[in-house]
Amino acid sequence: MKDITKTTIFFVRHGETHKGKEIFWSRKPGRSLSQKGIKQIEKAASYLSQFPIIGIFYSPSKRTTQSAIIISESFRHAEITTSKELWEWDQGFNGKRVEGKPFSSFGQEINNVYQSHPTKMIGGETLIEAIQRASGFVNELIFKYEGKFIVCVSHEDVIRGTVLVLQKESLDNLNSIPCVKGSIYKLVFRKERLISVEYIPGFT
Template identity: 30%
Template structure:
């Protein structure tokens, strides 16, 4: 029974001293700590027998995920050269992008541009929908489209996907509970963590889900 494993990696910490809700805005890059987090996860992926034999690497097209994916890809290719294997390149897919958020560009805190000004708080009526942006069902739809497409494309192989907290957790919650809606404050997908989902390549049934946090101790 061939099995396909997709390793979903969340990007590293973002440099955001103004505490802006950056959503899909350009220009938000990894912080110095975020780079170190991505490097720790990259080393884990390159050295761990359970993750080192990748057939492809995909990423959301946003700056922070592209940078994380590039760091992982460099480490993976360094290990592949030692094994005399063909190097991989990062492929981008719009379906992996961050969830849409009506608060984009607002700041968490006080002063001009703060989230709580101009009546924005009125959108905070339903944590499970969510009422302030793209629905969890929409996120789940695009993530499952991408996921099952790759399961069919890479039977019996492993791929790595760099995305964002909300898409990764929404997909996992759907696969584990049958519904995408969840409480955002109860997510379990730390920065630069790896959520690995293994599927039966023939039936697309989930065989197992594991989680690793290689960058959890990075300062």
């Protein structure tokens, strides 16, 4: 007998993108999926096709939009909607946004902080703010689509941070869990309580 109180949300990271300039892309437009990225998402869609997905929500970025469209081809009757709550983390460092700036302008310091204490990256949107919006959106989906299967297409740090918060773990553990391109986190809830987490590695 189907448990109608169980809600399943699949967080999908977008596929590989074309190599661009060595800059912080963040929400900067124009980065599209490579052929490998397209194949990664096609394989992710094949995995998802075994579930009765009724809704696909995605970040406004081009790479996530393309990924969501590919997935939607397997679910012709699913609702497909963009949501800024799933958008990339708009990072900052030393009081300034980093979007569009070259990696070289920050040296090793930014990587050291990102790896050890990402919650201390200040200047744009904080990691805490980014995950609050994404996890809040998850709660809205659970309430609206109780007992259903939903896909959210988003970005590495947003997905990892949301998984950590839902498991009541520190956001400074961001880099301790995987989220490769084209991978999936399957989150199962009973009412608003998270009861299982499964990581499905990327489809290379």
